[in-house]
Amino acid sequence: MNKFLILNSLFLFSQIPNPEPKFLNLKNQLEKFGFQVVIELPPKRGAYALLREADRKIWINPVVFELHIGTQTIIHEAVHAAQVCAGKGKIKPLGLDIQPSNYARPFFLRYADVHRQDLEKEAYAVQTQSNSFELAVFLLQKYCK
Numbered sequence: 001m002n003k004f005l006i007l008n009s010l011f012l013f014s015q016i017p018n019p020e021p022k023f024l025n026l027k028n029q030l031e032k033f034g035f036q037v038v039i040e041l042p043p044k045r046g047a048y049a050l051l052r053e054a055d056r057k058i059w060i061n062p063v064v065f066e067l068h069i070g071t072q073t074i075i076h077e078a079v080h081a082a083q084v085c086a087g088k089g090k091i092k093p094l095g096l097d098i099q100p101s102n103y104a105r106p107f108f109l110r111y112a113d114v115h116r117q118d119l120e121k122e123a124y125a126v127q128t129q130s131n132s133f134e135l136a137v138f139l140l141q142k143y144c145k
C-alpha cells in the first residue's frame with residue numbers, strides 16, 4: 001500500500017463521527033480473518049455495504065456513520081463473511097435457527113434470486129436480534145477460525 005492510500009484511508013477514517021467501539025471491534029476481527037474492510041462508496045450504487053466473495057473485500061459506505069447505522073451495517077456484513085467462511089469461499093447460508101422480524105421481510109424478499117434471499121434472510125435475522133453484536137462475533141469465530 002502506498003503512502004497516499006494509507007493517508008487517504010486514515011483521512012476517511014478520521015471523518016467517521018464517533019467511531020463506535022463495536023464497529024471497530026468487528027472491523028478488526030474481520031481483518032484478522034482475512035477480510036479487507038474499506039470505508040468507501042461500494043461499487044453497487046445506493047448500497048450501504050457490499051462484500052465481494054472473490055477477494056474477501058468489504059465496502060462500508062461512509063454515509064452509514066452519518067445515519068448512525070455503522071455497527072448494524074458491519075454486523076450484517078460480518079454474517080455474510082461467516083457465510084463465505086462456512087462455504088469455504090463459496091458463500092452459503094449457515095442454517096441458523098432464528099427468524100428475522102416481519103418488518104425485515106421486505107429487505108430480503110426484494111432480492112429476486114432465492115439463494116440470495118436465504119443469505120440475506122440470515123443476515124437480517126442476526127442483525128435484528130438484541131444480542132446481534134455478540135452473535136456476529138460468535139459466528140465469525142465459529143466459521144472463520
Ligand SMILES: [Zn+2]
Pocket residue numbers: 076080119120123
Ligand atoms: Zn446482505
